[in-house]
Amino acid sequence: MRSIPQSLDRDLLDEYIAGRTEQCIALGVDSNGIIKDVNAAFLKLFGPGDVPADTSVYGLLSAESTARLKKLIEKPGDEWSVINCGFIVNSTIVIDVRCHVAAVADRRILLCERTIPANTDVLNTMTQLNNDLANMGRELKRKNMELESSKEALSRLVAEKEMLMAEMNHRMMNNLSMISSMLSLEAGSMSDENFSRILEEFRSRIGTIALLHKNLYSSDNISEVDLAHFLGEMTKDFASTYLADARPISLRADIQPLKARTKSAVAIGLIVNELVTNSVKHAFPDGRPGEIAVSGSRISNDEYRISVRDNGAGFHDSDNNGEIKNSLGHILIPALVKDIGGTLVRGT
Structure with a gap:
């Protein structure tokens, strides 16, 4: 050397x-x-x-x-x-x-x-590489800390949103229930049976939406609705309200465990309400006894079938066929089915 x-x-x-x-x-x-x-x-x-x-x-x-x-x-x-x-x-x-x-x-x-x-330059290269790796490690640690902080902030925002949505559903349920009660009182005070019936039908539709908001308020998931619980509760309310006058018509629901997005659940609830209402009004003339069945089952992963059946007079056999075709429900049902991408099938 x-x-x-x-x-x-x-x-x-x-x-x-x-x-x-x-x-x-x-x-x-x-x-x-x-x-x-x-x-x-x-x-x-x-x-x-x-x-x-x-x-x-x-x-x-x-x-x-x-x-x-x-x-x-x-x-x-x-x-x-x-x-x-x-x-x-x-x-x-x-x-x-x-x-x-x-x-x-x-x-x-x-x-x-x-x-x-x-x-x-082997040493310089290796040293620089090691320094770069150390810097990358520090940067990764900093990014992880920022990510954790962002996740905490996001969790707080989600919790606040869920709380606000629950409060909104609760207020919506209360407001709709109040409107439904007012319509019921107004329908009961009318001497004109036709107007009284129209108000009761509107009250029933509003009650369906109010019931949906009640389900959303009591659920942990505000984006989906348990159709079995929702439709089951809806048919019970319908029966206690419209079939409590000792009419010989039974209403039952058999819904498999199904979930639906909130928008679809609103439409499904209104469709079932309209179909059950039509059955009660037109399928059992002259006090004829009968049964109305609401059922729901899964067809595939993203499809399910909701059915409303009765053993009364068929659609084409009813004396009120013209009245049914001109009713709001006859217009409303196809529109709601189309809105959720469904298919309406009529049978006798």
């Missing part, structure tokens, strides 16, 4: 400690291995800035190198001793060096030359 001084002249060593030779890592340590002086090549390898106090050179070496170098530092010779060492950079990269060790005054001087030529 031509650039290593062959004597222990302090002036020559100062050149290395001052950092004049980039290829040579120079440092001075005390008898315990604590670093006292370093050159620019050392700082370039291990990072800029002052070396922290009480930094031990042994902490920068591989385990094998530490044992060999410790003997030379504790008992240095009169001449330069040469050993091969491995410096550990950024906790993972091992840089092989040829280290010359000797004692000068109160210092042990280590002059270490890399065995890999500097102009290959």
